[in-house]
Amino acid sequence: MTVLFDLFGVVACHQSEEGGDRLVRVAGAPAPAFWEAYWARRPSYDRADVSASEYWRRVGEDLGLRFDDHRISALVEADIASWDAVDDTMVALVGELAASGRRIGLLSNIPEELALYYEEHHSWLRDFHVRAFSCRIGHVKPEPEAYRWCQEALGVEPERVLFVDDRRENVRGAQETGMRAHLFTTAARLREEFARWDADAST
Structure with missing residues (x-):
């Protein structure tokens, strides 16, 4: 076998609740809308069809927000931390x-x-x-x-x-x-x- x-x-x-809450705070978006955009865009990011910057920019666009490079770096860091356990x-x-x-x-x-x-x-x-x-x-x-x-x-x-x-x-x-x-x-x-x-x- x-x-x-x-x-x-x-x-x-799985992604920790505390880590997920931190992600939402960093994004500065309502939690329900954030998670809808986060998961809808995730397969293309997981497959490497888009880069981290492209993924987070598209998530931001879905939320009506513009994430600059500094915000994207913070989101990537928070995302990694949320999956670490x-x-x-x-x-x-x-x-x-x-x-x-x-x-x-x-x-x-x-x-x-x-x-x-x-x-x-x-x-x-x-x-x-x-x-x-x-x-x-x-x-x-x-x-x-x-x-x-x-x-x-x-x-x-x-x-x-x-x-x-x-x-x-x-x-x-x-x-x-x-x-x-x-x-x-x-x-x-x-x-x-x-x-x-x-x-x-x-x-």
Whole structure:
């Protein structure tokens, strides 16, 4: 079994409420309108179709605001900080799998600035044999090409890959490309899935 992990919501935590509040303050916009623009524009930023400056300028335009370079730098910094927390239990599990010789990969919808931050500050990323960041592979989940890119990079048939994500649409996307998939809730339940997989493989 090769395991392909999502990052946020599985190994790392979702965007923090405190961090999100800080972003809204930096933007100087009403929260509902800010989040609508933030998420509507996010896929193109995660895919690197636009730069950080272009992304934030377009978010500002949607809000009827003009973000200058200084404001954009502050928004990028606040955005990165809002995604920085990790799940230590899952980080330990990743390390355990890597130490056992299990081949593991990472597939994340993530912009370049955040990817660089994680590479510089989270050494456990080196445990992954393949790191598929959307900003570098040009595809975002649940696009089929994102999963196929990982399958080819991992060098295994899709049915030998267990994809782990906390979002149903991403789990379905993996299944549609032939991967086995697990909707993540807890580390304990994920371990149970590993045990089922190993039991199936031994029969």
